Amino acid sequence: MQIIQKGNQHTNSSSRDGHAPIAIVDHISGGTMGSMDAWFTSSGNEQSSAHFGVSKTGEIHQYVPIDRMAWANGLSVASIAKATAPLIKEQSPTNPNKYTVSIEHEGTDGTLTEAQFAATVWLHNYISAEIQRLYGKPITLDEKHVIGHFQVDPVRKPYCPGLKFPWSRLYAIFKSKEVDEVKKDVIVSVKVNGKRVADGVLDGGVTYTPARAVAEALGATVLYDAKTNTVNITK
Numbered sequence: 001m002q003i004i005q006k007g008n009q010h011t012n013s014s015s016r017d018g019h020a021p022i023a024i025v026d027h028i029s030g031g032t033m034g035s036m037d038a039w040f041t042s043s044g045n046e047q048s049s050a051h052f053g054v055s056k057t058g059e060i061h062q063y064v065p066i067d068r069m070a071w072a073n074g075l076s077v078a079s080i081a082k083a084t085a086p087l088i089k090e091q092s093p094t095n096p097n098k099y100t101v102s103i104e105h106e107g108t109d110g111t112l113t114e115a116q117f118a119a120t121v122w123l124h125n126y127i128s129a130e131i132q133r134l135y136g137k138p139i140t141l142d143e144k145h146v147i148g149h150f151q152v153d154p155v156r157k158p159y160c161p162g163l164k165f166p167w168s169r170l171y172a173i174f175k176s177k178e179v180d181e182v183k184k185d186v187i188v189s190v191k192v193n194g195k196r197v198a199d200g201v202l203d204g205g206v207t208y209t210p211a212r213a214v215a216e217a218l219g220a221t222v223l224y225d226a227k228t229n230t231v232n233i234t235k
């Protein structure tokens, strides 16, 4: 995947004022990719911008650098109380634009093409990794930190990114990736003198594995005393 830079001198952005990005907000553009490119680079636009746009063909356009704030989902302090996303309320009274990264999707009702879906999955992971690189902590890809504009501003934007936006499919992919990483990291094969006797879990430098499998492979006997709740290994 590649990102095509599209922002220009007219693209709206401001300082994050020291806030590290902690969430991604998904949007629907309500028009074509061409109209999005034109609007976000127009000298007449003094209202809005977004960091990224994802086209139906799976092309990714970037308008605002992610260490800058885009004008995508700002709220007045009074409106923050109406947000339905817990994260937005927790961060009150900070303007959500300060700590979010925004992705627009070409379309109207939230339906994404397969190419567009694949591109946005890649982009969410890319943003999280970039935030890790720039700020030392990734954006967690889950229901709390990847949200829709309607959860930020349910009064003015109840249909952004659209009723058909594939939330459950998106979250399921983020979860399955996490599980894969956990499995990859901590399941180890335990061998005695080169012969595999059990599986173990490596956690913080300690391997947890069935004592009996290891002890018996070393020719020891294992006795469990239920009264004292003790395992006694003898040889």
Ligand SMILES: [Zn+2]
Pocket: 026, 027, 028, 072, 149, 157, 160, 161
């Ligand atoms: Zn929106």
